[in-house]
Structures are given as C-alpha cells and as structure tokens.
Amino acid sequence: MILDECSTVTQCRNVVCMAGENPIVPAMRGGVVGGFMGQCASQFLIALINQPVVPKIINFLLDYLRACRLRYTYARCAVTRQGLHVAKVAISTWQENENTPCTLGRALSDSRVEIIPASS
Numbered sequence: 353m354i355l356d357e358c359s360t361v362t363q364c365r366n367v368v369c370m371a372g373e374n375p376i377v378p379a380m381r382g383g384v385v386g387g388f389m390g391q392c393a394s395q396f397l398i399a400l401i402n403q404p405v406v407p408k409i410i411n412f413l414l415d416y417l418r419a420c421r422l423r424y425t426y427a428r429c430a431v432t433r434q435g436l437h438v439a440k441v442a443i444s445t446w447q448e449n450e451n452t453p454c455t456l457g458r459a460l461s462d463s464r465v466e467i468i469p470a471s472s
Contacts, residue, residue, distance in 0.1 A: 379419040385445065385455055386414050389427060393441045393459040396429040410438070411460035420454045423447050438462060 390412055397407040425445055433440040443457040444450075 377419070378422045380422065380425070382416060385416075385420050385425070386412075386457075388425065389414065389443045389445060389455065389457045390459065392427045392429050393443055393457070393461070396431075396441060397439065397461055400431070407439070408462040409459050410462050412457065413459075414455060414457045416455050418452070418454050420445065421447060425454070426450070 390409060393412075394407060394409060401407065425447055427443055427445045428450070430442050431439055432442045439461045441459040441461060443455075443459060444453045445455045445457075446453045
C-alpha cells in the first residue's frame with residue numbers, strides 16, 4: 353500500500369559522474385546515484401510534513417540492479433509505511449523505461465512530525 357508518492361529527475365555531467373577511471377564504461381558512480389536517491393527521499397518527506405523541519409534519514413538501503421548511464425535519471429519516491437516515530441520511503445530510479453529500474457532503495461526516516469496525507 354502506497355500512502356503518497358512523487359517523481360523527480362537529474363542530469364549528470366560527464367566530468368563529475370564517470371565511474372572510476374574507465375572511459376570505456378560511461379556510467380554514473382554509485383555514490384552519485386545513492387546521493388541522488390537520498391536527497392529525493394529527504395525532499396519528498398520535507399514536502400509532506402506539516403512542520404518546518406528537516407527529516408533525519410536513520411537508515412538507507414540500496415540495491416544496484418544495472419548500470420546508470422550518463423543520461424537523464426528519474427526517481428520516484430513513495431511512503432510505504434508510517435508509524436509514530438518513523439516513516440519508510442521506497443525509492444526507485446530509472447533512465448529510459450520505468451519498468452526497468454537501475455536502482456531500488458529504502459529509506460527509514462525519523463518522523464516525529466505529522467505527515468500530511470495525500471488529497472484524494
């Protein structure tokens with residue numbers, strides 16, 4: 353059950369995002385992808401909370417499924433579970449087709465603030 357969701361996009365520059373020293377494989381570094389996903393989760397929670405505070409990510413898990421090339425990378429975040437003290441956010445990234453994700457992630461955030469429910 354998804355409580356709420358949103359999407360975002362990023363574009364990487366070749367100089368910053370090249371994977372290692374191998375110019376034959378034009379792919380983004382894993383840290384760049386992980387940082388992008390973490391920022392997406394944080395900004396998503398900021399947009400949902402009812403108070404002007406920054407949520408604290410207390411756990412972040414990331415599964416790399418395939419290489420992220422130097423193209424536009426999209427992310428979708430969804431709150432999958434919310435308790436009194438934590439909120440669980442699922443993040444997926446893709447490049448050309450949303451059905452073939454590059455990475456999947458789960459973020460656990462300290463949410464001692466009220467999250468605004470999605471308007472139906």
